[in-house]
Amino acid sequence: MRHWTAVRRRVFLGTLGRIVPGAAAATLLPLSVGGQQSVSKARLIVRSPRPEDLETPVHLLTSWITPNDLFYVRSHFYTPSIEAGAWRLRVDGDVGAPLELTLGEIRALPAATLVVTLECAGNGRAFFDPPVAGVQWEKGAVGTAAWRGVRLADVLRRAGVQPSAQYVWLDGADLGVAKAPDFIRSVPIDKAMHPDTLLAYEMNGEPLPVSHGFPLRAIVPGWEGAYSIKWLTRIQASARDHEGPFVQSGYRFPRRPAAPGTLVPASETDPLRGMPVKSLITAPADHAAVPNGDLRMAGFAWAGEDEINRVDVSTDGGRTWAAAELGRDRERYAWRQFEFGWRPPQSGSYLLMSRATDSRGRVQPIAPEWNPAGYLWNAIDRVRVNVGVTTPPVAAAPPPGAGGAADPGASIVQARCVACHDLRLIEQQRLDVDGWRREVDKMIGWGAAVTPEEREGLVAYLARRYR
Numbered sequence: 001m002r003h004w005t006a007v008r009r010r011v012f013l014g015t016l017g018r019i020v021p022g023a024a025a026a027t028l029l030p031l032s033v034g035g036q037q038s039v040s041k042a043r044l045i046v047r048s049p050r051p052e053d054l055e056t057p058v059h060l061l062t063s064w065i066t067p068n069d070l071f072y073v074r075s076h077f078y079t080p081s082i083e084a085g086a087w088r089l090r091v092d093g094d095v096g097a098p099l100e101l102t103l104g105e106i107r108a109l110p111a112a113t114l115v116v117t118l119e120c121a122g123n124g125r126a127f128f129d130p131p132v133a134g135v136q137w138e139k140g141a142v143g144t145a146a147w148r149g150v151r152l153a154d155v156l157r158r159a160g161v162q163p164s165a166q167y168v169w170l171d172g173a174d175l176g177v178a179k180a181p182d183f184i185r186s187v188p189i190d191k192a193m194h195p196d197t198l199l200a201y202e203m204n205g206e207p208l209p210v211s212h213g214f215p216l217r218a219i220v221p222g223w224e225g226a227y228s229i230k231w232l233t234r235i236q237a238s239a240r241d242h243e244g245p246f247v248q249s250g251y252r253f254p255r256r257p258a259a260p261g262t263l264v265p266a267s268e269t270d271p272l273r274g275m276p277v278k279s280l281i282t283a284p285a286d287h288a289a290v291p292n293g294d295l296r297m298a299g300f301a302w303a304g305e306d307e308i309n310r311v312d313v314s315t316d317g318g319r320t321w322a323a324a325e326l327g328r329d330r331e332r333y334a335w336r337q338f339e340f341g342w343r344p345p346q347s348g349s350y351l352l353m354s355r356a357t358d359s360r361g362r363v364q365p366i367a368p369e370w371n372p373a374g375y376l377w378n379a380i381d382r383v384r385v386n387v388g389v390t391t392p393p394v395a396a397a398p399p400p401g402a403g404g405a406a407d408p409g410a411s412i413v414q415a416r417c418v419a420c421h422d423l424r425l426i427e428q429q430r431l432d433v434d435g436w437r438r439e440v441d442k443m444i445g446w447g448a449a450v451t452p453e454e455r456e457g458l459v460a461y462l463a464r465r466y467r
Ligand SMILES: Nc1nc2c(c(=O)[nH]1)N[C@H]1C(S)=C(S)[C@@H](COP(=O)(O)O)O[C@H]1N2
Pocket: 071, 072, 073, 074, 075, 076, 077, 118, 119, 120, 121, 171, 172, 173, 174, 183, 211, 212, 213, 224, 225, 226, 227, 228, 229, 230, 231
């Protein structure tokens, strides 16, 4: 288990490695206040290139800290390009003295660093049955980084936040495409004032990469990723909750279990807070073919604001379970690595499983509760491994688009949908006619130029082609 600390040291040494031998540590400063950093995301799965939605292949998650180039990206709209010198953070609303802060002023405030696991609420959405609309994340919309910045509470206190403030609204520089609403989220005052809620300007010792919110983002630890607003430009304290759709209809969960496939009115939902208990097998990779001999099973487990108490693993499809060893690296809001050494008794195909238990006694379910937006998938994880057998080659899939190109629906999609976002966002959905009609109507509301004559034809085409 020594490798955990070794890997961690390597990550942070990478940061220190920028100091020129003999130079004072202070030479680090200008580097970190400098321009935008972009990192190569070449190894990630492209769910959508525009807007940018990238998933980490989970077998690449080998260290407690996720390197910046492997960290998943979830952006609703186009990535804004921000010049650090011109950028300001506005703090207003129910405050005694509204502020406008430069990046330099923010960096002059007392700094704090926290290792926090971020996970998209929709991670695992692809596994819900019946299918639900949205980015079809499988397992890799999750990662862990060391975030350095200032406490949101310090900034709010400097602005003289009023006792009337019950919520803090966070807004970034990204704008809704066409008529789509601005992505604004609302944090309840207790969480906003908690000393662990940060405004971060560094990720793993580097200035925030552009995709991750340069120059400043919120880190709301232990809560689903959408609270952690990127490219932050405005913080507004308010007595009321925000009225926008990303607070009033998105990121909410049915108060009572919903029948699969049904709609749930927003009035019967609550906002997502905290995170469920969950684990993820990162080694061996799913469907890996491995030789006979010792096999190392590894992965991560996390539970939002709560602690992981144990991870049990099964190598026989859930018939028997054994406790995995937990890694030494631990911080309150960070995932815990787990490991299990095992020698398969004979050649064959094995179903490996992991099941985490947290400090509140929550245990991962076999089947998570279905919900209309496909949030919080946390089923007991499973991976198939083939030991001592060579897997037959997979037959080549038919080329994409075969047989559909001449359909008039395809040209409506090209003209009306792909104008704003990549075709891949459509291709990954599996919806019926009603589901597609809801999506098309939402997009018309957001400014898609679909004419009334085109609407039903488009819905029928989408439902025929993508379900
Ligand atoms: N301004 C802004 N902030 C945002 C988003 C966004 O679209 N715009 N996406 C949110 C969502 S849904 C998630 S899961 C996290 C993802 O952070 P990452 O891209 O750094 O992994 O950012 C959040 N912050």
